[in-house]
Amino acid sequence: MNLYDIIFYIFAAITVVSGVITVTSKNIIYAAFSLLFTFFGVAGMYVLLGADFISIVQIIVYVGGILILLLFGVMLTNKVTSTDIKSGSVNVLPAVIGVALFAGALISIIIRTKWTETPGEIPLSTAGTLGSVLLNEYVIIFELLAVLLLIALIGAASIARRTKEETN
Amino acid sequence: MIPNLSEIFSLTAPEIVIAVTLILVVLVDLIWDKNKVPAMFTAALGLIVAGVVILNGMPETGMIPNNYMVVSDKLGLYFKFIIVLTTLFILLFTYDSKEIIESHLRQGEYYALVYGMVLGMFFLTSAVDLILIYIALELLSLSSYVLAGFSDKETRNSEAAVKYLIYGAISSAFMLFGISLIYGLTGTTNLYGVNEVLSTTVVNIYTLGFAVILIIAGIGYKISAVPFHFWTPDVYEGSPITITAYLSVASKAAGFALLIRFVSITFIDHVKADGEWILNGAFDWQTILIVLALLTMTVGNLSALWQKNIKRLLAYSSVAHAGYILLGVAVLTNLGLVSVMIYFAVYMMMNLGAFYVVMLVANKTGSEHISQFDGIGYTMPYAGVALTIFLVSLTGLPPTAGFIGKLYLFLALLDSNMLMVAFIALLNTVISLYYYVRILKHMYLKNVAEMPEKIETRGYSTVVLSLLVVPVLFFGIYWTPLIDFAKYCVEFVIK
Amino acid sequence: MLTEFGKIFVFILLAVFFVLIAFFLAKLIRPSRPTREKLETYECGENPEGSPWVRFNLRFYVVALIFIIFDVEVVLLFPWALSYQDYGIYGFLVGIIFLLVLGLGMAYEWRKGDLEWARPKQIPPKLKKIKEELTEAVME
Numbered sequence: 001m002n003l004y005d006i007i008f009y010i011f012a013a014i015t016v017v018s019g020v021i022t023v024t025s026k027n028i029i030y031a032a033f034s035l036l037f038t039f040f041g042v043a044g045m046y047v048l049l050g051a052d053f054i055s056i057v058q059i060i061v062y063v064g065g066i067l068i069l070l071l072f073g074v075m076l077t078n079k080v081t082s083t084d085i086k087s088g089s090v091n092v093l094p095a096v097i098g099v100a101l102f103a104g105a106l107i108s109i110i111i112r113t114k115w116t117e118t119p120g121e122i123p124l125s126t127a128g129t130l131g132s133v134l135l136n137e138y139v140i141i142f143e144l145l146a147v148l149l150l151i152a153l154i155g156a157a158s159i160a161r162r163t164k165e166e167t168n
Numbered sequence: 169m170i171p172n173l174s175e176i177f178s179l180t181a182p183e184i185v186i187a188v189t190l191i192l193v194v195l196v197d198l199i200w201d202k203n204k205v206p207a208m209f210t211a212a213l214g215l216i217v218a219g220v221v222i223l224n225g226m227p228e229t230g231m232i233p234n235n236y237m238v239v240s241d242k243l244g245l246y247f248k249f250i251i252v253l254t255t256l257f258i259l260l261f262t263y264d265s266k267e268i269i270e271s272h273l274r275q276g277e278y279y280a281l282v283y284g285m286v287l288g289m290f291f292l293t294s295a296v297d298l299i300l301i302y303i304a305l306e307l308l309s310l311s312s313y314v315l316a317g318f319s320d321k322e323t324r325n326s327e328a329a330v331k332y333l334i335y336g337a338i339s340s341a342f343m344l345f346g347i348s349l350i351y352g353l354t355g356t357t358n359l360y361g362v363n364e365v366l367s368t369t370v371v372n373i374y375t376l377g378f379a380v381i382l383i384i385a386g387i388g389y390k391i392s393a394v395p396f397h398f399w400t401p402d403v404y405e406g407s408p409i410t411i412t413a414y415l416s417v418a419s420k421a422a423g424f425a426l427l428i429r430f431v432s433i434t435f436i437d438h439v440k441a442d443g444e445w446i447l448n449g450a451f452d453w454q455t456i457l458i459v460l461a462l463l464t465m466t467v468g469n470l471s472a473l474w475q476k477n478i479k480r481l482l483a484y485s486s487v488a489h490a491g492y493i494l495l496g497v498a499v500l501t502n503l504g505l506v507s508v509m510i511y512f513a514v515y516m517m518m519n520l521g522a523f524y525v526v527m528l529v530a531n532k533t534g535s536e537h538i539s540q541f542d543g544i545g546y547t548m549p550y551a552g553v554a555l556t557i558f559l560v561s562l563t564g565l566p567p568t569a570g571f572i573g574k575l576y577l578f579l580a581l582l583d584s585n586m587l588m589v590a591f592i593a594l595l596n597t598v599i600s601l602y603y604y605v606r607i608l609k610h611m612y613l614k615n616v617a618e619m620p621e622k623i624e625t626r627g628y629s630t631v632v633l634s635l636l637v638v639p640v641l642f643f644g645i646y647w648t649p650l651i652d653f654a655k656y657c658v659e660f661v662i663k
Numbered sequence: 664m665l666t667e668f669g670k671i672f673v674f675i676l677l678a679v680f681f682v683l684i685a686f687f688l689a690k691l692i693r694p695s696r697p698t699r700e701k702l703e704t705y706e707c708g709e710n711p712e713g714s715p716w717v718r719f720n721l722r723f724y725v726v727a728l729i730f731i732i733f734d735v736e737v738v739l740l741f742p743w744a745l746s747y748q749d750y751g752i753y754g755f756l757v758g759i760i761f762l763l764v765l766g767l768g769m770a771y772e773w774r775k776g777d778l779e780w781a782r783p784k785q786i787p788p789k790l791k792k793i794k795e796e797l798t799e800a801v802m803e
Contacts, residue, residue, distance in 0.1 A: 007673065047672050057738050065731040072727050105378060109349075113375040116355035131746030134739075135754050136171055140180065140237050141300055142757065144291065145739060146764035147187055148307045149732050151284035153768040154194070155314035156728040157777045158277040159329075160721065170753045194767055198774045 015041030053127040179240045183290045189214025190283040197276030204275040211279040219252045237297035244294040246657035247425040254418040266531045267319040267408040284311035289422035298347045298357040309336045316407040328406025335399040343386025349379035359433040366450045390423030394464040404483035413523035416486040443502030457498035465491025469599045478536045507576040509654040514573035518561040521636035525555040542614035547623045559604040569643035
């Protein structure tokens, strides 16, 4: 157990515990805030994996954007004073069996498989390399992402305008 | 260091046409804010250009890409052509759709989002890299979520969109996880690269199987194969009919193209001279595809028996048809591939036609309940006859094109000695006859005592309907050109 | 072992722990005598009125959605900006096309009025009337 491992387990614990709280909490605000810690934990793991750019993206986009949007969504709902989630749990037993099977399969696979390893140094910064990959072999994806974002923008605006027409 | 641009342009020519038109549609919609006709014409024109580019590119395909993400072959172009035709028909339908016309102000978005779907589907048919496949799938899904909830008149629209979104998010998460497992196993996301690794080194079969099953979950969601079909009836019922028809044909075509490419590139060892695919044995595709196919057609057909809403009924019928088509893939021969391609061309015409008649009736009566079809055969004679032809074709009886689709499917099954499977498929066809005939019963045998009052249909609707009825009958009688075209298009690039 | 970023994260972690420890220590040391006034929401000494849970305007949501999409765009532009010089005019054009497509999205939002804030209609006070009233008052 060196420092590296200890930090990893701390981040893992933060991620898992707050993830569990997110799922089980009956108060939607608490759920949203514990999701924040999940995102932070995942960002920490990205750092440990040497993916600095992805980790910053995780914080900028997920924590700074998506979570805020989620909280906005909560604040926009009609009955905001009762923030409790009303739905109960149904079909608990089949769900438990299904999830347990899936998790068991997943864990056994992760332990038993010999994953492909590529030797190499952890790069100081990955953003520049990522950029040249995006411009070279992934250039189609780069431009496709622009279209994807445009479609997302149009779709989001379309839905928002639709609800606006309804409420008026 | 600069990638070979001319090669990229020639590989993705249809996609570029679609992307440019997408941008033009948005621009045109911005310029003529109130008038939606220019946007519609731009959209239709772009599709026609794309169709010409596809047909033009057909003879000179078969390039093996150097580490680019797409491949250009006749198989992909064939599916693209089907998608283009479907989209053109959907645009024709849209002009006649009450639901879409009512949300007039947002019609520009409608065309832009349809184009988003087309672009996603185009890339799905030709992508050979898992990352591009995933992004194309997301582009397709994202646009279709919004379109499923496009109309604002009814709450079931929103229900459809939300259900579609939730199922879609989960299945694409599964697929992404499967992709990441494959990357972890092989160290590459390129399908050719994965094939090379699988054939040269020994990987953990269980992990690979798990990953592939997760990816099948993602694809199965798109083609609504059982057990990933639960969204289908609700979304098909709630969406505007044009979008329902579109999802049931084009989205499925893209899903099947993706499935075929995934199997034929990643897992193939070589193709024998008689057209049989020899897989590299890393994953037992035949068994899993047959199980999926039989489950899909049986569940689809049996659930369709109880449906009272025509859209739901056609949804389950489309699930069943996905099962038949999956059998064509499961044969894993070139003949099976030909049967899939023929079936898709036929399925496109008859399914679009059936949905169009449902739309015409719903435009007049405001509902798709089966009781609305009582006496339609007398009040809307031409639509009634057309629906009869489409339903007979969906069952697979001569002299309609549906018969040819089924015939070639069964030929492919018998060619590979899958008698038992063919028998179950035949039984399913018999079951499907029951619920298709039930609609006919409602159309012709109910409410005949009253003096039928003719419901006027526009000349436009009649013309569009004829565009679908004529080929269904024509290819039912003289099918050689269709078969020849499909056989010409059986070409896919393997390394 | 740890990258430069990893070291920064250790610092962040330490900072978090520092705050947590400080809170915990304060809890141990401080006296705890809660009263009703202390537990009320602090609004600059005023008595709070009504519930803080008001329903927000939908406009906020639209703006937040637009923000996220451009957020992702910026994130994708970072790697491009770091490496496009190596590719000359080609690299520049790739980025410009990317930006133009998203600029089209911006133009779309603008033209369709999604960026406009729906304000209640303001009725400007009619100066003439006020003037008349004033003169009347002065006359009286």
